[in-house]
Amino acid sequence: MSQSLHFFTPSSNISLPKHHSSLFTPSLTTSNRPFAVTTKQRFFTIKSNASSSSSDPKVLTTDNGTAEILSRVSQTPASSTDSSSIEVDSVTEAELKENGFRSTRRTKLVCTIGPATCGFEQLEALAVGGMNVARINMCHGTREWHRRVIERVRRLNEEKGFAVAIMMDTEGSEIHMGDLSGPPSARAEDGEIWTFTVRAFDSPRPERTITVNYxxxxxxxxxxxxxxVDGGxxxxxVIEKIGPDVKCRCTDPGLLLPRANLTFWRDGSLVRERNAMLPTISPKDWLDIDFGITEGVDFIAISFVKSAEVINHLKSYIAARSRDSDIAVIAKIESIDSLKNLEEIILASDGAMVARGDLGAQIPLEQVPSAQQKIVQLCRQLNKPVIVASQLLxxxxxxxxxxxAEVADVSEAVRQRADALMLSGESAMGQFPDKALTVLRSVSLRIEKWWREEKRHEAMELPDVGSSFAESISEEICNSAAKMANNLEVDALFVYTKTGHMASLLSRCRPDCPIFAFTSTTSVRRRLNLRWGLIPFRLSFSDDMESNLNRTFSxxxxxxxxxxxxxxxxVSDVLQSIQVMNVP
Ligand SMILES: Nc1ncnc2c1ncn2[C@@H]1O[C@H](COP(=O)(O)OP(=O)(O)O)[C@@H](O)[C@H]1O
Ligand SMILES: C=C(OP(=O)(O)O)C(=O)O
Ligand SMILES: [K+]
Ligand SMILES: [Mg+2]
Known part of the structure; x- marks a missing residue:
């Protein structure tokens, strides 16, 4: 049984919604022969027998010496992928099979990769643990190190059937300490005199001397x-200035970590002066961005964004250089200026990060929670994904x-329905990266379930974000579909989407059931990883929704x-339709 609503665009013949009770026929079309799994174990691609000639398995040897059979699908770019296959990441698939629709996690997880997690097996453990996005922070590590991490994540995806996206995070122009020559950290004690200097040292530097990058x-x-240091x-x-050296007395003791952020305050206010004149994207950042474009990262997060202008500039830069211009730009909200220009920055970006580490160094700590809530809400209203980051665990x-208290903080971010939570030091250099990820995962699942059980749908006003009539129709369709899904208690929402936009609109509604998003390109699929509640599948589909549905069901x-x-x-952005049906 199926019922469908269609909304035809564009301008001509806008008809009233029609009911088609017979659009969906439960019988399989001839193209849907019986299916055979042509791959082994972890890589989950299914093809119909009809196309098996193009999918001779290929044997590869992996790191640990076990032979894995990969179908050619995993080796070829999306455009040439077999049209009769479907790809979903192996973790989601296992979760769906074991626990059903309701148990899938809606909140996405970002892990910063560092020395504790850069090995292939460590990355695999994070992927198995639910990492949706791997973040590399360009403040740390060498170009070669970043390249190796990206290569390993890509290899994991190909060989093991994950769909981990990659986010590159720029260093930005902020002032920070240099590396501590030798020890991983140094302790400053109360009353000690330390020298902060802009001099470069070839030989070992004097004791209690810290270099500054600005x-x-x-x-x-x-x-x-x-x-x-590090927001306090x-x-x-500051007690004395001698040329390039600044002598300082420690007033609050603590641990100095390499490349820690520095801010200075005068009469109780943050001094911004020339620091504020530095470009958001430094010459080094541009080199890193070029590197990110060449490597085809999925997201570029920009540190210390001050206005929409820099985001617009970067987006046109990427569009001119990247083949499909499909790298999403994430604005990090971590400065007073970014709060002042919040709405224009979010509108210009493809997403935002509540970067609480530096934000808490720039505004009083007690203002961080309300800023977080405001950013998360605004992002949802403007249909941009939002990440809550720093010191969660x-x-x-x-x-x-x-x-x-940390569990309560994570719960609050989940309750606010942020799209994603991020681990920083916990996964980059902590002693328990997998355990930290497990905590994020289990707290997310528990709070999401509690929220659904309590039926505490907060009625958020979702403004029209589209600029055309066709876009408004898509929004209305998604708002209605999500509401229907809640009222009818359906098992899942399906969305067929070329650019991912229609899927994002459904995610924005934060419905009770999971959203299966079918899209034909691998890069769109990876980017949808950051969106709340979306389970992205790669699937080639046609303009014929009936056959799309038949094929997907099979x-x-x-x-x-x-x-x-x-x-x-x-729902689909091909036909602008809503259909309600039982799986035959
Ligand atoms: N690529 C890397 N190489 C070495 N250490 C790293 C790397 N990435 C992150 N770290 C470590 O993890 C800590 C937390 O990461 P993050 O929050 O991203 O950076 P930061 O503290 O500079 O804001 C860093 O301070 C650093 O000690
Ligand atoms: C995520 C943040 O940025 P970074 O770790 O790059 O300083 C932050 O400041 O919270
Ligand atoms: K950074
Ligand atoms: Mg920061």
């Missing part, structure tokens, strides 16, 4: 200024169990991911 530093600070984890008072850098049933009788609502 040439204007010694000129800009004044005697009496307060110097905050350690504090100093900070104590797990050292300890295997989080504090109760493919998913053959994999045990849906079963006869499941109630599904399907």
């Amino acid at each position: 040439d204007g530093f010694a000129e800009d600070v004044k005697v009496g200024d307060e110097l905050l 984890m350690v504090r100093f008072e 900070e104590s797990m850098i050292e300890y295997p169990t989080p504090t109760r 493919l998913l049933k053959a994999r045990g991911m849906i079963k006869s009788g499941d109630l599904v609502i399907a």
Whole structure:
């Protein structure tokens, strides 16, 4: 049984919604022969027998010496991928099979990769643990190191059937300390005198000397200024300036970590002066961005965004250089200026990050929670994905169990329906990266379930974000479909989407059921990884929704991911339609 609503665009013949009770016929079309799994174990691609001639398995040897059979699909770019196959990441598939639709996690997880997690097996453990996006922070590590991490993530995806996206995060022009020559960290004690200097050292530097990356530093600070390391984890008072050297007395002791951020305060206010004149994207950042474009990363996160202008500039730069111009630009909200120009920045970007680490160094800490809530809400209204980042599970850098307060913080971000949560030091250099990821995963699942059980749908006003009539129709379709899905308690929403836009509109509604997003390109699929509640599949589909649905049902049933009788609502940006049906 199926019922469908169609909305025809563009301008001509806007007709009232029609009911087609027979659009969907449960019988399989001739193209849907019985299916055979042509790949082994972890790589989950299914093809119909009809096309088996083009899918001779290829044997590859992996790191640990086990032979895995990969279909040619995994070796070829999306455009030439066999049209009769469907791809979904192996973790989601296992989760769906084991626990059904309701149990899938809606909140996405981003892990910063660092020395603790850069090996192939460590990356695999994170992928198995639910990492949706791997972040590399260009503040740290060498070009070669970044390249190797990207290569390993790509290899994991190909060989093991994951769909982990890659986010590159720029260093930005902020002032920070240099590397500590030798030790991984240094402790500053109360009353000690330390020298902050813009001099470069060839030979070992004198004791208690810290290099600073910003040439204007010694000129800009004044005697009496307060110097905050990492937003106040350690504090100093400037007592004397001698040429390039700034002598400071430690007033709040603590651990100095390499490349820690520095801010200075005068009479209780953040000094921004020349620092504020530095470009958001530094010359080094542009080189990193070129590297990211060449490597085909999925997201570029821009540190210390001040206005929409820089985002627009970067987006046209990417569009001119990248083949499909499909790298999403994420604005990091971590400065006073970014809060001032919040709406224009979010509108210009493809997503935002609540970068609480630096944000908490620029505004009073007690203002961070309300800023977070505001950013998360605004992103949802404007249909941009949002990541809540920094110190979610900070104590797990050292300890295997989080504090109760950290669990409450994670819960709050999940309750706010942020698209994604991010681990920084916990996964980059902590002692328990997998455990930290497990905490994010289990807290997300529990809070999401609790929220659904309590039926606490907060009625968020979702403004029209489209600029054309056709886009408004898509929005209305998605809003209605999501509402119907909640009211009818359907098992899943299906969306067929070329650019991912229609899928994002469904995600924006934060419906009770999971959203299966079918898209024909691998890069769109990877980018949808950051969106709340979306399960992205790669599938070639046609303009004929009836055959798309038939084929999807067959493919998913053959994999045990849906079963006869499941109630599904399907929408598509091909036909601008809503269909309600039971899986035949
Ligand atoms: N590529 C890397 N190489 C070495 N250490 C790293 C790397 N990435 C992250 N780290 C470590 O993890 C910590 C937390 O990461 P992150 O929050 O991304 O950076 P930051 O502390 O500079 O804002 C860093 O301070 C650094 O010690
Ligand atoms: C995520 C952040 O940025 P970074 O780790 O690059 O400083 C932050 O400041 O919270
Ligand atoms: K950064
Ligand atoms: Mg930051």
